[in-house]
Amino acid sequence: MITAGFNDPVLDSQRCFRAVLDAMSRPGRIHRLPALPEAPAPLNPAAAAVLLTLVDADTPVWLDQPEAADWLRFHAGCPVAAEPGAVPFALAAGAMPALASLCQGSEEEPHLAATLLVQVAALRAGQGWRLAGPGIEHEHRLEVVGLPADFLAQWAANQARFPRGVDLVLCAGDQLACLPRSVQITEG
């Protein structure tokens, strides 16, 4: 059975977008999403809300686990791609794919790079990594539980590719935080 999407598709997606926009503008700041769909396994509510907010027939999506594909096709009308290499949106409910394996954009058109949604176990503010870059006044702290062990090395390579590179949306439960490619991360 297909569970419900947004209660109010227009206003709920607007509220979610503002949360994502603020999270992307202030990297590492954790937002609790104000409106959530009934997310089917293995999607968590925040990831499901972000997908419903941003994807449609124009944006193929890659899912690492196909169980939620019908739900997403039904509510968003988006094509579900078999390979992660060329899609504008990718979602990792399980292990995160290598950042370098996703679409990076080009030097002339860096906006064509992928946005990767990663479902993680937990997000905690005030501890963990130290973030710096655009959107951050002095320093933001963020702890993420559930990323691969070599994530910081992958991120350093991703950040070095700027303006090319992948943007990340980290989703845990009903919370999210964003890591645009412009942000520098150092171990806390």
Next chain:
Amino acid sequence: MIEQGYNFGYLDENTKRMIRRALLKAVALPGYQVPFGSREMPLPYGWGTGGIQLTASVIGPDDTLKVIDQGADDTTNAVSIRRFFHRVTGVATTERTAEATIIQTRHRVPEATLGEHQILVYQVPMPEPLFRLEPRVAETRRMHALADYGLMHVKLYEDIARHGAVTTSYNYPVMVNQRYLMSPSPIPAFDNPKLDRMPALQLFGAGREKRLYAVPPYTPVRSLDFEDHPFVPVRADAACVICGSRASYLDELIVDDGGTRHFVCSDTDYCASRPPLQEDAA
């Protein structure tokens, strides 16, 4: 009263999603111009169609909208855009800078310092800072890719060589986060320093040129200059005849046939929120 028969914010949801996706990429790439599928709006190009589409994509029922045109809340463009959004969204509108959560602006940055909860949306006629120097879009795109901005430095140098100073007094080019050359839209050069490390998110929309770009909060924005010719924000050396301010940006008025000049604050809310001049002080 919300106008019946239109979607919330006038634009359809597919258009909003397309603009929202572009906005997120613009925020991740400070100063980079992201192409978007600009729609036909119920007013002509040049009246802020880019800014309106951005505002329509971010605005929600809890927002309070302020619209200014050259700093003024009471000009035709500002009044009609404010009324448009009130009709298609029902949101509260205000003329007070401090009360607004979204400020759409044409060619000015408010005098009051903006906060983290605010979004500043600029209406942009020409997003490409290099267009007078290099008309080919394919070529400017390559110059942005290579961060090859020598042409603009040569232009500023030639200004100084010929006139002794940079003659650009508005739309003064800036470097965003030391990477992308950006047109700040035709704001006076006086306003350029306000863009630097502003706590509010800044979004720029060019409807006719179909480009949008963004400056995230606290992002360094530097006006181009030379070590021996530093950037100087220009301001008329006068006081506002209404509030007496010597700090705000001024409009010049010719008030009689003899050519008598008066100066008044361009930012009407700033001017109105200050105590009026005493008779004997004038």
